[in-house]
Amino acid sequence: MTASAFTTTSEPAADQTSPETTSSDATPLKVSALHKSFGSQHVLAGVDFKAEQGQTVVVLGRSGTGKSVLLKLIAGLQQPDSGSIRIHGQEIAGLEMDRLNQIRKKIGFLFQQAALYDSLTVQENVEFPLRRHTTLSDAERRQKVGALLASVGMEHDLNKLPSDISGGMQKRVGLARALALDPDLLLFDEPTAGLDPITAAEIGELILKLKKERNLTSVVVTHDVQGAKSFADRVILLREGKVVIDGTFSEVERSSDSFVARFLRDAA
Amino acid sequence: MITDAIEARNWLETFFEWFGEFGQFCVRVARASFGAPWEGRELVRQMDAVGSKSFPLVAVAGAATGVVLSLQTHASLTRFGAKAMLPAVIVFSIIKESGPVITALIVSGRVGAGIGAELGSMRVTEQIDAMEVSAVNPYKFLASTRVLACLCMLPLLTLVADASGIFLGWISTTLSQPITFRSFLHSGLKEATLSDFLPPTFKTAVFGLIIGLVSCFQGMRTSGGTAGVGRSATSSVVLSSLLIILADVILVRFIQVFLPS
Numbered sequence: 001m002t003a004s005a006f007t008t009t010s011e012p013a014a015d016q017t018s019p020e021t022t023s024s025d026a027t028p029l030k031v032s033a034l035h036k037s038f039g040s041q042h043v044l045a046g047v048d049f050k051a052e053q054g055q056t057v058v059v060l061g062r063s064g065t066g067k068s069v070l071l072k073l074i075a076g077l078q079q080p081d082s083g084s085i086r087i088h089g090q091e092i093a094g095l096e097m098d099r100l101n102q103i104r105k106k107i108g109f110l111f112q113q114a115a116l117y118d119s120l121t122v123q124e125n126v127e128f129p130l131r132r133h134t135t136l137s138d139a140e141r142r143q144k145v146g147a148l149l150a151s152v153g154m155e156h157d158l159n160k161l162p163s164d165i166s167g168g169m170q171k172r173v174g175l176a177r178a179l180a181l182d183p184d185l186l187l188f189d190e191p192t193a194g195l196d197p198i199t200a201a202e203i204g205e206l207i208l209k210l211k212k213e214r215n216l217t218s219v220v221v222t223h224d225v226q227g228a229k230s231f232a233d234r235v236i237l238l239r240e241g242k243v244v245i246d247g248t249f250s251e252v253e254r255s256s257d258s259f260v261a262r263f264l265r266d267a268a
Numbered sequence: 269m270i271t272d273a274i275e276a277r278n279w280l281e282t283f284f285e286w287f288g289e290f291g292q293f294c295v296r297v298a299r300a301s302f303g304a305p306w307e308g309r310e311l312v313r314q315m316d317a318v319g320s321k322s323f324p325l326v327a328v329a330g331a332a333t334g335v336v337l338s339l340q341t342h343a344s345l346t347r348f349g350a351k352a353m354l355p356a357v358i359v360f361s362i363i364k365e366s367g368p369v370i371t372a373l374i375v376s377g378r379v380g381a382g383i384g385a386e387l388g389s390m391r392v393t394e395q396i397d398a399m400e401v402s403a404v405n406p407y408k409f410l411a412s413t414r415v416l417a418c419l420c421m422l423p424l425l426t427l428v429a430d431a432s433g434i435f436l437g438w439i440s441t442t443l444s445q446p447i448t449f450r451s452f453l454h455s456g457l458k459e460a461t462l463s464d465f466l467p468p469t470f471k472t473a474v475f476g477l478i479i480g481l482v483s484c485f486q487g488m489r490t491s492g493g494t495a496g497v498g499r500s501a502t503s504s505v506v507l508s509s510l511l512i513i514l515a516d517v518i519l520v521r522f523i524q525v526f527l528p529s
Contacts, residue, residue: 076400077401104402111397115398117395129403
């Protein structure tokens with residue numbers, strides 16, 4: 001049995017650091033002392049960071065350091081072994097499914113491979129969350145889908161299947177779908193992975209545009225250090241499941257830590 | 269010796285783990301099946317995928333069964349001087365056992381593999397995760413709709429297999445011993461009652477439940493990329509076929525005891 005297949009979001013994590021589930025803290029995202037293991041592999045070993053309203057936090061680190069796991073924990077797709085994840089003050093670790101789903105409606109997630117539903121067209125993919133969580137009429141829904149797809153430059157491919165469009169286009173549609181319910185918090189898992197430099201830059205510009213237009217709080221996991229410079233307000237670098245450094249890009253670049261310096265040098 | 273013992277222990281652990289997780293999965297699907305939102309469009313789409321698209325295959329399998337039964341039993345009954353029993357033997361064989369079991373095995377092969385591969389592919393490409401992040405319950409949208417579609421369509425497909433089996437059984441019979449279809453049916457059904465017909469037909473709803481639950485379970489627990497998808501498709505068919513055969517033994521005895529003809 002895989003660890004993720006039926007790990008329930010309604011079952012509490014083994015050891016929560018705080019029994020409280022809500023607080024008056026309005027910080028969009030606050031992660032404290034987060035631990036996650038798979039078997040004997042301790043992937044996250046006490047991660048702490050927070051994202052303020054409108055901030056774009058870029059998470060860097062070598063492959064296998066738990067960056068994607070961190071995003072899945074924030075989205076409630078996996079349960080932490082211990083620690084706390086608060087979204088607008090609401091503890092989500094161990095939250096029962098119904099309440100977690102209420103919070104998820106305010107989270108957008110762009111997956112590494114876009115994760116579009118391959119039996120649905122581009123339009124139906126973006127419509128999917130709207131159909132289930134809004135009372136929009138067909139016309140209003142079509143109008144909203146059109147506007148979302150136009151905002152990512154995909155308004156001309158409504159009836160194509162995901163298999164008929166390129167990887168970059170899939171990412172754009174995935175982003176439109178992630179924005180469908182007007183989220184407060186956007187999570188990006190390797191948004192530019194596998195794309196050519198021009199398409200990767202276009203995706204970076206889209207992230208920047210979203211930040212400016214919607215004042216969204218975002219967490220971006222990426223290996224594209226140069227691209228991340230354009231939209232990152234803060235950078236955290238993970239090593240062996242821990243945050244090595246947390247600061248602005250220029251603070252990170254000035255760091256005297258040998259691992260940080262080597263990571264940035266090799267990434268360049 | 270020690271290695272054998274460790275292997276046996278691991279095998280037993282895996283065996284019981286599977287049943288435990290399958291039980292948990294069934295509870296989640298059952299809970300997801302009741303209450304709004306109702307996924308009517310997806311349910312109809314799945315009924316079409318399970319029912320309409322299995323129709324030709326099931327009809328051909330039923331027809332082949334009717335012909336084979338006619339060919340095989342004709343000689344035997346003639347030898348024992350019971351040739352007049354041929355229509356009744358064909359009709360009873362098909363409606364009581366051959367039709368239901370063959371339909372279930374055919375659907376388990378076609379639909380079970382399809383569900384296992386589709387959901388497996390959705391799992392490894394993070395589409396199921398994307399659904400959960402969209403606050404949509406995959407146990408309702410993906411599993412519950414497919415399980416319900418299998419449960420509802422199996423009895424209907426069984427009727428198709430029964431009808432085509434009886435019809436082709438008559439054609440095969442009438443080629444060697446001319447008889448009108450009306451006489452064939454009259455002769456075949458004159459001793460039959462509803463209790464001969466209904467329990468075997470409706471027991472296929474249980475077979476449908478098995479196909480739906482096992483295939484969705486195997487698909488949604490897929491891991492290991494495309495190789496894992498292949499394994500899920502295969503195991504969906506193997507496990508659901510095996511469980512159908514075992515369930516048939518239990519259901520036949522159950523029907524004999526509690527719903528005798």
